[in-house]
Amino acid sequence: MIIAERKPLEDIKQMIAQYKKILLVGCGTCVTVCWAGGEKEVGILASQLRLAFRRDGGELETLEATVERQCEKEMVEELKDKIQQVEAVLSLGCGAGVQTIADRFEETPVYPALNTKFVGMPEREGLWIENCGACGDCFLDRTGGICPIVRCAKGLLNGPCGGTNKGKCEVDPEKDCAWTLIYRRLEKQGRLDLMRKYYPPRNFQAVVRPGKIEAQRV
Amino acid sequence: MTTGVEFLPCIVAFCCVHSAYQAADAAGRMRIPYPENIIMVHIPCAGRVDTLHILRAFENGADGVVILACHEGACHHILGNIRAKERVERANALLREIGVDGRRVEMRTCAPNDGSRFARVCHELEEKIKELGPSPLRKHA
């Protein structure tokens, strides 16, 4: 799931400073789940912006909407009527959502209210951890299902680095050493032999941007 | 004050029906007066209050917001008061982002049978908001 986080209010305020009436658009998928851009957060941000404008002696009018998935053209279509009433759109979707709205409604400026951070999972309520780097060449078969590319601070494919300290990372002692976790996991599965193998460095420059996937016809 | 017109703060108090609402009743029965400009919104548990409710109270012109909850360890829903406290902290932070004194939102506790404490808390809240002055978030006239 895509994990995002709200931008500081100051940044958002600056983006929309010149407008009197805006539409805030939430997304009902990933960012709802990570508490960054669902209907609740849209309401809170709208309220906070109105208050902030008032604090500065101005007044801001807001409309609110939350669509099922902002990254779908068809789904942002339903914003049409509302967008006609406003000067700008503030999207609480991930980067894909912002761009979908911007593509569909080219005349209206669309601003991001969130920073899209990473692909991750919830550890407990309110805490999300990055565990996939979307590198395009999955390595998890060799590491017991633990990704060293994001979860090792150094992104090592042949770990651990030697800086491991009682299972913690030398770069950030708060974090677990990914390669210690990998060792433990493989040990449980009796697959420690995988650790002996050497893996050549990956060439991330060879990754083609923008990525593109075409599925076979169903 | 020298301004002539006395500032009468408007305070929104979210009152848990298990504690503050009953404490207010107790204060009434004991005829203990407290400021009348405290608007009591009753709620089933402090945990029902959403950050949005707090912000909207300010939008509507409140000078201060308080959640009056059960004492820590006495919540009928175990953690409702702790949740409320978290939301008060978030509302504090959101207000500070706007440039408003976060002290305008707070959480206080009282027991259902403690009418005198309820009245005392109301007086303290009024005093505090009076000190902070009118909310800069009030609608412009």
Add this chain to the structure above:
Amino acid sequence: MVNKSVLVLGGGIAGVASSLRLAVNGFKVYLVEREPTIGGAALFFCCKATEACNQCSVCLVPEKIAEVKAQPQISLLTNSQVAEISGQVGDFSVRLIQRPRFVDPEKCTACGVCAELCPSQPNKAIYLPSPQALPYAYAIDKNNCLHFNGVECNICSQECPFGAIDFDRSPEKIELSVDAIIIATGFDVFNAKEKGCLGYGRYTNVLTGLDLERKFSTQGSITLPSSGKAPQNVAFIQCVGSRDVHIGNGYCSQICCKYAMRFAKLLQYQHPETKITIFYMDLQTAGKGFGEFYQQCKETIRFVRGIPVEISEISPDELEVKYEDFIEGKVAKEIFDLVILSVGITPRKDSSNIARILGINLGEWGFFDTQDHLDSTETNVEGIFVAGTCHGPKDIPESIAHGAQAASKVIQTLAARGI
């Protein structure tokens, strides 16, 4: 609906708990209370929370009372006492005497007009027994009332908007027939004057735990009776009237260590600079979460092992407490401005009378005795059960638990006998 009825004698928290448990299960309950309101002793206690709840459980009393109000199966008989009981399990005949309240609780809405106008001084003769009272209605104190003391005063009865006041009521006899009886007559607080050396009643700044309860529940704080100032150096003396065979109380009252520590914390919460010393024999710190609370108390409260033997008043604000300092091995004297005697629980003075009417046994210290030590609610008379502090010292949650247990035993006994 079950076609059975139970008499619950005593409307304190244990009796209320028994009544509720029975009523919810379909029993008809006659809840008999001597005072004009149910709730018992704990109704007049105070909340001892600081920022956190310190689990004194006093707030359970109004909560339970509210449940009684919502329970049509419970008939409240306040101002009432038992005069006679006969019969056996499944068929007890009870005769009660109900003293007049002079205010009809069905009509009174507790609007308070009467008390506003009542000319009695210094205390109003018509009063609401407690803000949480049930029935939620005023009552007239005959001793204070001018009408009953030779004066032509009818102000309240004339002015009551609901015509609820009637002076011409006389005591009524009530006859009931019930299947079982629960006795929950509660306790008396130890009379601290019996320990004359501690100066209660002689020195203004010597108070009891009960006095603290009353002061906190009405005023929300405490001041020195002598000067009205906030106390600065307070001593609590534990085991006053408890664990003392010389005065006939060879048992631990179980509540005093807890209330003393809670009060001590409450005092320091309101005035953090207050110095507090607790003189004790053994600290009773067991109970869920209480050990942790005691650890917190140790940080700001001084605990001294040894019960003081004598207090003398040097000036109204200075009380000299004489105690045996075990650590130094000598007699020490120290000055406090307020001394709280942690008085304990004693059997009610009228318990022998009740025991006689009901034919049940009293235990060694004067509490009602139970038949079998495995069952702490069954008396020697089948169909008569005890609940709460009339059976021995208990705190509020334990009284509630015991009350519910007695109710459960009633249900089981009647079921077993096919009554």
Add this chain to the structure above:
Amino acid sequence: MDEVKIGVFICNCGDTISKSVDLLDIRARLEKLADVALVSIGHDLCSPQAQQAIRKDIIDNGINRVVIAACSPQLYGDALANLVEKAGLNRHLLSVANIREQCSWVHPDKDKATKKAMVQIRMAVDKVRLQDVVEQAEVEVYKDVLVIGGGIVGMEVAIELSNLNLRTTLIEKEANLGGRLKQFAALYPLQVTPEEMLTSRLKQVTGSENIDALTSAGLKDLSGEVGNFTAKIRKGNEEISRNFGAIILATGYETLFLDKVYGFELGDNIITQSQLEGMLKSPGEIKKIPQSVGFVFDICDEHSRISTPSTLRNALVIKERFGSEVYVLCRNLQVDGAGLEKLYQDVRNKGVIFFKFERFPKVLRENGKINIQVEDLSMAREQVMLSCDLLVVEEKVVPHQDFATLESMLNIGLGPRDFYQEDNVHLYPTSSTKSGIFFAGNCHQDLDLGRALTDASNAASEAYQLISSGKMRVEVERVVVDPDKCALCLTCLRFCPHDAIRIDYEKKTAHILDLACQGCGICAAVCPAKAIKFKDWSDDQILAELEVV
């Protein structure tokens, strides 16, 4: 939806409220509000005549929402809801403004009080306008109870339930019932012996048709909710599946010796209370009768209700049986239980010597003897050296090892010291956080035997009260999830304090269990998709109420 017609009924409480609140002014202002069809002021709304009149007004005027401005709903709330119901409306279509206790009685200034009363009534009007109907229903529930743990407490629970005519399945992981009671050498201050108690209880358990006692059995899986739990029980190789209306946990406790904390190790002549109990139980194990025995407790601030009674009990047994010198060393005696002070006095009169220490005594092993150096506070801080053949030390009372498994299977919380967490410690002392699951005895707090039996009785009668009629009344869909909005984020599930939310993977939505829901509204507050509506306190209602500011 039909046109909203709100009727506002104001009580003057015998013309007392109008002394501090201008009710006529309020009526005039209320009549101008949208949807308000009727405003009436009564002398005393609690009288039966007035209630008749209100009912008539509601019916005659086609009122479909009711606001009552009167005294605290704590006093007449239920009666008023019944009144509304009798007038043919759903009982939730009522909002009460408390203009007596919370206004006229506390605000002497008439202008200000009038202003506040107006605010209160307007809030009630705005709230009731958006109120949804909530129906009530009766749900069938199973009348069987599962009791986990076959110690004295579990047996007591089963017996009481059996006396109350409920069927019980009692499961015990060991091969025999009785639990720790089997080890006790005496039950002082009770007059009965452990054997007598155990025999009488076993007789009742085995003699009851209502009790199915399964030994060497354990809970394997639990699903469902209050009234309708399904438990898979493993007994040997068998697996039994049964339905229960309620579950009572009576899993007791374990004791542990913590040598690291205590600073010495166990050995031949340093033993724990439970080892001592084992020895007293089978006298053959005692090779040599000890001439002197020491007991030490209060080692690590346990504040346990168990140490004092067991020490006094065993000290007395040793004194009576062997006539040994007995010393008891502790900080505080926990005598706050029935008969314990008396027992302490008796034990002392029998010649057992007590030392109360401030600092933990030194324990030295010398030539097969244990020497204890302790400060005798009653003798002016004199150091005393006690020589013992046997030293008996306290153990720490801990939850069972399998607590955590049960906890995760039942989805109930653990509290301080890892014992089970009650719903609200003093409010519902035997209820778990989850409706229909109860605790009895030492699995949720440490209790002496008398208290544990009272606790057992209570848990049994709580369960009885809940399910004995075979039906439960429930408010249907008081809290609902909008499946279109639900993002299946699990936030509500993780926040619900009563484990009342499940995910319906077929319908792709969170789902609130009506029987288990206790109506706190935390889920509605945390839902990031605003998919959850608490019908009595919806966001719309709360925001509408805030409009009056």
